[in-house]
Amino acid sequence: MASSSSSSSGAGSPLAAYSAYKFFTVTSPKPFVAHVQIQRPDKLNAFSEAMWLEFGRVFQQLSADADVRAVVLSGAGDKAFTAGLDVQSASQDSTLMSDQKDPARKAKGMRAQIEEFQASIGAMEKCEKPVVAAMHGIALGLAIDISCTADIRICASNTRFAVKEVDIGLAADIGTLARLPKIVGSTSWVKDVCLTARDFSAQEALAVGFVSQVHEGKEKTVQVAIDLAANIAEKSPVAVQGTKELLNHARDHSTVDTLRYTQLWNSVALQGADFPAAILSVLKKQKPTFAKL
Amino acid sequence: MASSSSSSSGAGSPLAAYSAYKFFTVTSPKPFVAHVQIQRPDKLNAFSEAMWLEFGRVFQQLSADADVRAVVLSGAGDKAFTAGLDVQSASQDSTLMSDQKDPARKAKGMRAQIEEFQASIGAMEKCEKPVVAAMHGIALGLAIDISCTADIRICASNTRFAVKEVDIGLAADIGTLARLPKIVGSTSWVKDVCLTARDFSAQEALAVGFVSQVHEGKEKTVQVAIDLAANIAEKSPVAVQGTKELLNHARDHSTVDTLRYTQLWNSVALQGADFPAAILSVLKKQKPTFAKL
Amino acid sequence: MASSSSSSSGAGSPLAAYSAYKFFTVTSPKPFVAHVQIQRPDKLNAFSEAMWLEFGRVFQQLSADADVRAVVLSGAGDKAFTAGLDVQSASQDSTLMSDQKDPARKAKGMRAQIEEFQASIGAMEKCEKPVVAAMHGIALGLAIDISCTADIRICASNTRFAVKEVDIGLAADIGTLARLPKIVGSTSWVKDVCLTARDFSAQEALAVGFVSQVHEGKEKTVQVAIDLAANIAEKSPVAVQGTKELLNHARDHSTVDTLRYTQLWNSVALQGADFPAAILSVLKKQKPTFAKL
Amino acid sequence: MASSSSSSSGAGSPLAAYSAYKFFTVTSPKPFVAHVQIQRPDKLNAFSEAMWLEFGRVFQQLSADADVRAVVLSGAGDKAFTAGLDVQSASQDSTLMSDQKDPARKAKGMRAQIEEFQASIGAMEKCEKPVVAAMHGIALGLAIDISCTADIRICASNTRFAVKEVDIGLAADIGTLARLPKIVGSTSWVKDVCLTARDFSAQEALAVGFVSQVHEGKEKTVQVAIDLAANIAEKSPVAVQGTKELLNHARDHSTVDTLRYTQLWNSVALQGADFPAAILSVLKKQKPTFAKL
Amino acid sequence: MASSSSSSSGAGSPLAAYSAYKFFTVTSPKPFVAHVQIQRPDKLNAFSEAMWLEFGRVFQQLSADADVRAVVLSGAGDKAFTAGLDVQSASQDSTLMSDQKDPARKAKGMRAQIEEFQASIGAMEKCEKPVVAAMHGIALGLAIDISCTADIRICASNTRFAVKEVDIGLAADIGTLARLPKIVGSTSWVKDVCLTARDFSAQEALAVGFVSQVHEGKEKTVQVAIDLAANIAEKSPVAVQGTKELLNHARDHSTVDTLRYTQLWNSVALQGADFPAAILSVLKKQKPTFAKL
Amino acid sequence: MASSSSSSSGAGSPLAAYSAYKFFTVTSPKPFVAHVQIQRPDKLNAFSEAMWLEFGRVFQQLSADADVRAVVLSGAGDKAFTAGLDVQSASQDSTLMSDQKDPARKAKGMRAQIEEFQASIGAMEKCEKPVVAAMHGIALGLAIDISCTADIRICASNTRFAVKEVDIGLAADIGTLARLPKIVGSTSWVKDVCLTARDFSAQEALAVGFVSQVHEGKEKTVQVAIDLAANIAEKSPVAVQGTKELLNHARDHSTVDTLRYTQLWNSVALQGADFPAAILSVLKKQKPTFAKL
Numbered sequence A, B, C, D, E, F: 001m002a003s004s005s006s007s008s009s010g011a012g013s014p015l016a017a018y019s020a021y022k023f024f025t026v027t028s029p030k031p032f033v034a035h036v037q038i039q040r041p042d043k044l045n046a047f048s049e050a051m052w053l054e055f056g057r058v059f060q061q062l063s064a065d066a067d068v069r070a071v072v073l074s075g076a077g078d079k080a081f082t083a084g085l086d087v088q089s090a091s092q093d094s095t096l097m098s099d100q101k102d103p104a105r106k107a108k109g110m111r112a113q114i115e116e117f118q119a120s121i122g123a124m125e126k127c128e129k130p131v132v133a134a135m136h137g138i139a140l141g142l143a144i145d146i147s148c149t150a151d152i153r154i155c156a157s158n159t160r161f162a163v164k165e166v167d168i169g170l171a172a173d174i175g176t177l178a179r180l181p182k183i184v185g186s187t188s189w190v191k192d193v194c195l196t197a198r199d200f201s202a203q204e205a206l207a208v209g210f211v212s213q214v215h216e217g218k219e220k221t222v223q224v225a226i227d228l229a230a231n232i233a234e235k236s237p238v239a240v241q242g243t244k245e246l247l248n249h250a251r252d253h254s255t256v257d258t259l260r261y262t263q264l265w266n267s268v269a270l271q272g273a274d275f276p277a278a279i280l281s282v283l284k285k286q287k288p289t290f291a292k293l
Helices: A049-064 A087-091 A103-126 A142-147 A176-183 A187-196 A202-208 A217-233 A237-252 A255-269 A274-284 B049-064 B103-126 B142-148 B176-183 B187-196 B202-208 B218-233 B237-252 B255-269 B274-284 C049-064 C103-126 C142-147 C176-183 C187-196 C202-208 C217-233 C237-252 C255-269 C274-284 D049-064 D103-126 D142-148 D176-183 D187-196 D202-208 D217-233 D237-252 D255-269 D274-284 E049-064 E103-126 E142-148 E176-183 E187-196 E202-208 E218-233 E237-252 E255-269 E274-284 F049-064 F103-126 F142-148 F176-183 F187-196 F202-208 F217-233 F237-252 F255-269 F274-284
Strands: A024-030 A033-038 A070-075 A080-082 A131-135 A138-140 A152-156 A160-162 A199-201 A213-215 B024-030 B033-038 B070-075 B080-082 B131-135 B138-140 B152-156 B160-162 B199-201 B213-215 C024-030 C033-038 C070-075 C080-082 C131-135 C138-140 C152-156 C160-162 C199-201 C213-215 D024-030 D033-038 D070-075 D080-082 D131-135 D138-140 D152-156 D160-162 D199-201 D213-215 E024-030 E033-038 E070-075 E080-082 E131-135 E138-140 E152-156 E160-162 E199-201 E213-215 F024-030 F033-038 F070-075 F080-082 F131-135 F138-140 F152-156 F160-162 F199-201 F213-215
Touching: A024 A049, A024 A217, A033 A049, A033 A217, A049 A103, A070 A080, A070 A217, A080 A142, A087 B274, A103 A142, A103 B255, A103 E237, A103 E255, A131 A142, A131 A217, A138 A142, A142 A160, A142 A176, A152 A202, A152 A217, A152 C187, A176 A187, A176 B237, A176 B255, A176 C187, A187 B152, A187 B176, A187 B218, A187 B237, A199 A202, A202 A213, A213 A217, A217 C187, A237 A255, A237 A274, A237 B255, A237 C176, A237 C187, A237 E103, A255 C103, A255 C176, A255 C237, A255 E103, A255 F255, B024 B049, B024 B218, B033 B049, B033 B218, B049 B103, B070 B080, B070 B218, B080 B142, B103 B142, B103 C255, B103 D255, B131 B142, B131 B218, B138 B142, B142 B160, B142 B176, B152 B202, B152 B218, B176 B187, B176 C237, B176 C255, B187 C152, B187 C176, B187 C217, B187 C237, B199 B202, B202 B213, B213 B218, B237 B255, B237 B274, B237 C255, B237 D103, B255 D103, B255 E255, C024 C049, C024 C217, C033 C049, C033 C217, C049 C103, C070 C080, C070 C217, C080 C142, C103 C142, C103 F237, C103 F255, C131 C142, C131 C217, C138 C142, C142 C160, C142 C176, C152 C202, C152 C217, C176 C187, C199 C202, C202 C213, C213 C217, C237 C255, C237 C274, C255 D255, C255 F103, D024 D049, D024 D217, D033 D049, D033 D217, D049 D103, D070 D080, D070 D217, D080 D142, D103 D142, D103 E255, D131 D142, D131 D217, D138 D142, D142 D160, D142 D176, D152 D202, D152 D217, D152 F187, D176 D187, D176 E237, D176 E255, D176 F187, D187 E152, D187 E176, D187 E218, D187 E237, D199 D202, D202 D213, D213 D217, D217 F187, D237 D255, D237 D274, D237 E255, D237 F176, D237 F187, D255 F103, D255 F176, D255 F237, E024 E049, E024 E218, E033 E049, E033 E218, E049 E103, E070 E080, E070 E218, E080 E142, E103 E142, E103 F255, E131 E142, E131 E218, E138 E142, E142 E160, E142 E176, E152 E202, E152 E218, E176 E187, E176 F237, E176 F255, E187 F152, E187 F176, E187 F217, E187 F237, E199 E202, E202 E213, E213 E218, E237 E255, E237 E274, E237 F255, F024 F049, F024 F217, F033 F049, F033 F217, F049 F103, F070 F080, F070 F217, F080 F142, F103 F142, F131 F142, F131 F217, F138 F142, F142 F160, F142 F176, F152 F202, F152 F217, F176 F187, F199 F202, F202 F213, F213 F217, F237 F255, F237 F274
Parallel strands: A033 A070, A070 A131, A080 A138, A131 A152, A138 A160, A152 A213, B033 B070, B070 B131, B080 B138, B131 B152, B138 B160, B152 B213, C033 C070, C070 C131, C080 C138, C131 C152, C138 C160, C152 C213, D033 D070, D070 D131, D080 D138, D131 D152, D138 D160, D152 D213, E033 E070, E070 E131, E080 E138, E131 E152, E138 E160, E152 E213, F033 F070, F070 F131, F080 F138, F131 F152, F138 F160, F152 F213
Antiparallel strands: A024 A033, A160 A199, B024 B033, B160 B199, C024 C033, C160 C199, D024 D033, D160 D199, E024 E033, E160 E199, F024 F033, F160 F199
16 A cells, blocks of 8 residues: 555545445545545444444454554545434434333443444544544544544534534434543533533634644545545654544553553654654755554 | 513522522523522622532523423623622632741631632532633622533623632632633643633633624623523433433543443443434424423 | 843843753842753854753753742753754764674663653753743754653744754654644644654644743744743642643543542642632732742 | 540440430540441341431531541441332332333432442541441341441451442442452452352451451440540641541552652641650650640 | 253353453353363463453453353363463563664563553453452462452462562563452552562461462362352342442442442442342342343 | 672672771671661660761662672661661751741751751662662661661561551651552541551561561571572662563552553663563573673
8 A cells, every 4th residue: 555646636546445335434634544435425424233343343453453553534426524313313223212111221221322323433542543633524523532532633614513512412422422521622602512512613623723724615525634644654653643642641641651651652662763864864954764563 | 481581681580499598690581591690780790608508509490390301591780791700709708817936727718718619619610500601891709610510601701801810819719720721722721721810701601612602792792692592491301411421421420431421321321212212303393391300 | 130120121130059950051130030041152052961861951941940930941052942962973972883883782872862862861851840941942852752841832934843853763752742743633734744744834843732821033922932931930839740740640641530630639738828829919910929849 | 525434335425415316325435536426236236328427517527626546336236237229218219119110310319329329338438537347246248348448457256247239230330349459459259259248257357357357246346446536636636647647648659659649748748836845755754735726 | 041050060061152262261151151261271271462352352242242241260180270471472562572672662562562461361351240359379470460450359278379470580570460359459569569579378378368268178169159149140230230330430439430430330229120120139149030131 | 899708697798998987887798788877876776967968878889889789778786777867966967956037948858858867868769779678676767768768578577567657646647647658558547657656566567568578687687688689689780670660650650651651661671671681590490690770
């Protein structure tokens, strides 16, 4: 994949190792960049249970794939990044709809199912390579849970976001409520959008820091995401993956703990070939190359 | 209260269960919405000890009141949300002014008093129903401690804020220093306003995310807050109160811990009648009704 | 120093107790204000190991100096706050370049060195007096690590920032990755700048809350920083230092823990002379004076 | 109370301020010592809801009572410390037995009730004075929850303990599962007794460290507890209450955090009169006296 | 399996669902009890990589198997519970022995392998049903890591334990160092056995609380473990699994956090049929039966 | 030092690098073992401020000294390990006895002093090499604080321990209250000895796990400690120091956090020469040698 040429439109060549997936296509628009597309445009890319399980497997594979150094996630079609959970599909869910009458026993099944759902979506956060979510159009409910597990969020100016869950009678449980308050700076805004389920625009998302860039149209947005990923993919994978790991560590640990973890991390990372190679390339003003990681 | 009609101005009908309070009026401008007003306009709504103790009791009662699903807090009169602690009253405080000479013994009394003060103000944060703080005019010192315990903060464009405590010789101890850094995104700004005690405007508060909306004039601001609360009050109380609980949990726990707590929370919440009722109403495009919680 | 007159330009009189330092000058432009300047303008204020060790000693001394109540940090010369680590110097570093071949043994030396480096830079955060970082021009790599340990960050409009470390093949390890996500509100932006190592401007830094003020030119920026520090230095040092301590505590502890720590802190702080003196000065509209701390 | 004479049997004089309680008697067998007895011997001191609410109020009062410096808790009658929850009473509990059919709504009531129950029993842990639990005879279920909140546990050799909850179909929820693993050293033993609900003897309790002393018979055990409390009550209350606070802090915080909290605590405690008085009394080999706290 | 008759020797009938495993046999000696035996007696039950991966799968399956309510783990053969890691097998390990020369890249592979190893062994701790480890003979290195993830540890009097890892040049990394200090009460003893790698006996293990029972010979020990598991398996699975979950939660959370989590847990668990059924059976002195969970 | 011959009595040869210390002698009784003796026997080894500052420096030096792999700490003379703080010296302490009257200002000096005292004693815990405390005779107050920072504690049968602080009017603040509850298993015992300041014997210390061995007489005890240290010093220093680090990490972190930290630690430690060398020596039944660390 490292040698694949990239088309101008970000389509890229399909990655053979990922051809068996049913709901996601994975292409390589640039060297070391994987572009994952949610492929259910006729249903506004809404997620069934089979889909979110597959989503988890895709990102587990990407995490371990030494040919991938950065990932872009987008939704196929013009209309939606994803409309969220497929409500029709959910209404036939065997756990939710089981005829188990004992609340304690029913609860056990539901805990297990929510845990599995969280783990599948959380696979994107655990993926050791940075992920750029490029969103457009409809981005509701699960769309927020998913994008909260990305590293960088950018969107098209026409994106319509909503933390939709209270309108279907539940507290969002796949990660939005756990992650969103730590992703943006204004708790007042977070509670506003989570308690009212109201729409918010690309501009509002930018103003509060939920996304860090807004572009015109889906095509442009995806292209920018791919270029951003390509930029990252050219750098030392030791440096890049360490940076992702340490920033994620900082979110859930005290400063003292992260500093100590950092000492340990770099005591081995700095022994690799990338650090001297990068220094040399800076001094010589050459473009460095880095071995697979 | 659920059946009370709301006036256009947000005044609402008085809630009988709250008529004995001396410093606060509680009305119901919309179904399931309680509007709490700080009622000491001749003193710029400044707080005496009796007031902050009563404040705690009001919100404990609201938390347990199944007829209330969302709350608005505002200050009576044109001039102030609240000017903060009543300094004259504080200067006669028996603990601060006790003739106890032993620093260790005096400290014990002071710890107990600060703890009680913190608990009274913190009752608004513990209230299981969302609270919208609608601020205007003067909002100094304790005004910030109080509004930091609200879920959503909005204000009139004429609001004048300040974390005033260093100017009276103390570090703010009723919650501002513990909560403000977790409410807004810029630590540099937080330290600026806390260390200098300078005023900041509604626009500055909006820019840093301390408030999420600014409106013209007190009347408009309070009306927007009531409409916002009414919007929330129409939704499933199971979903709304769960959302508040989980967002507050996220502030003080790691992502992993909040995700696990969420699994447990929704394993019982989803067994209630609200989830299927809300789903059905979405599919049928009808307005759902939800039983008291 | 308390009696020193301040010049208009912020130069101030040299502080004798700090005259032995080689890479930093310390002057007193205003009563109780220390102005620390990084003094290696011919090398764009880049840091060698000797420099960062000295940096730690300067701030340990300032922390204990009862004549100092607020500090400004800036870079000497027109071009740079600091260009970061002196790469040439680093390339001769004995630990990094040691001929130790055993990775486990080499790692031990590197952990120790990173820990010492972190501790030296972290001395500014531990300094009990507030520090205002006034930045201009080039501010790369270590410049971000350093300024993350300041309390308030302001900059000149010409400042060019970058978290440069991935471009030299490493994850930033002197504090940027541990502190930056807790200093600004947008994680998406943090990961963007940390993973791409791209430049960002003063305006962008202001928009995300990394700095809280931008001014025209270095001279103006430094003067504003000094005035800000002087404003803080006029207030009760008991109140000011308590405010810094409690805000730093809040960053790494739960709200409940910080509230409890606050009770204890103020149970002794309020027994000092500053609280009644400040109250009295407010009532009498006089300017208070406070004893050294 | 400080002047009350103590009888040889530990009965002591009744404390007037506590005479209104219905289920508990409080006497003063020694200066500054309060002896609380569970007074429902005909029901093996089993707890109804009214009782555990009163239990909480007794210990809140003791915590604030400057005439009390140490507390002993025992059960009236020959047969039981306490047989635990009054199952008959619990079977008529309005929350457990409510006709609320909605699991989500029923859960809210149950959470509130468990929280209140935990808080009532936890009042003994929060009591600022050390509590010695002197147990004998039957000590089942709630007996363990209660004694886990004491500071020191001693028992008669005939005591029969059991963590009985799994045998009535529930996980113990009033504190045993949260506290017991942190009170004794062997997790294997903790899980054995909690999962099997089997009896364990005084000797077994001593061997694993659940109690720290075993004596012959109830009378002797209570007398030893009173003497132990009297010994503690003769010491500086500043030192004693600080020691309890800091040991409890250590249980739930890291070593670094407790050390820092300790610095702050003693920076004021050491300014009291007790430290020099105690030092002096040691040097002069005299018995010191300490003012009320 | 619930209806299987148990033999006197604890052999039990094979559980069909587990017949495909190669290194472990799973039988059912008593209703709802699974007995897992490590089956590599000719190699002293030493673990190869294939074995520890399979170990993880066995316990994941047991966790989800509603026919299993308690588990016993023992080692086949007379000589050993397990001699730990199969050193010969480890010496051919592809990750450890890879010809990757770059320390940073080699470290990545090793981290991943240790994580997978930890997760496989940790599956026993995550298994929702209680596990009793019944140990005998040789129990070295990995034997300690494994048994630390059991709920209850018992052993034969001839057991010879050692935390062997320092003698093969590494710090134990599969869980002993993370869990042992939280399982027994004496840190001095923990460090003694971990730093010296010396043997310790069954009696010593009992004295420090590492095991909670010692019996004569392997056969007797396994029989006691099976009876203990059978006792647990007769109780309400809602109560038993909740007790395991809450005790494990307590280990890694503050008391306040566990109490809150407990409120939520029991607010649904108490709505199940087991609580009233168990209460009734206590009152009627009948043996209750409980539905599968 | 590695080549020094050891005498039978544990006296060893003086280590030149430590000859300048005034209150401590450091000898090398065995290869790679340092024996630190508290040298103030005429004052029962009581600590003045100069002594505890020197204590910190000794252990900082030992931590960095590649010739030392294990340390023994004992007290010179027949009578005492140490009688604790030198009360006479403390009564002239400038901070405690300062004429500063402002409680807030006095508190600042006291916090700083306690922090420095804690840091000096804590240097033994931070020392990267294992420390065995060999105690005898009088071991009061500070003796407990000090030994709590050792890794392994053993004592002579005549040792008389007490947590003496409450008897001189203060809560122990140099580490006993923060560490003791995490070192032994019985909280009831910990509170008993901390609240009563009563003596406890070597046998009692062994029973609760405070010490892990008791021997007859000082000479024998010190010899055992030296042999224990020598045993440790013969092993891989990479394995030994990693084991100390990870066990200390476990005390203050969750199991999940320690497991993750362990992955990172061993991903570099296992790349050293010690792991293959130790494996080989096991297979060949030879005694391995390890390079300095």
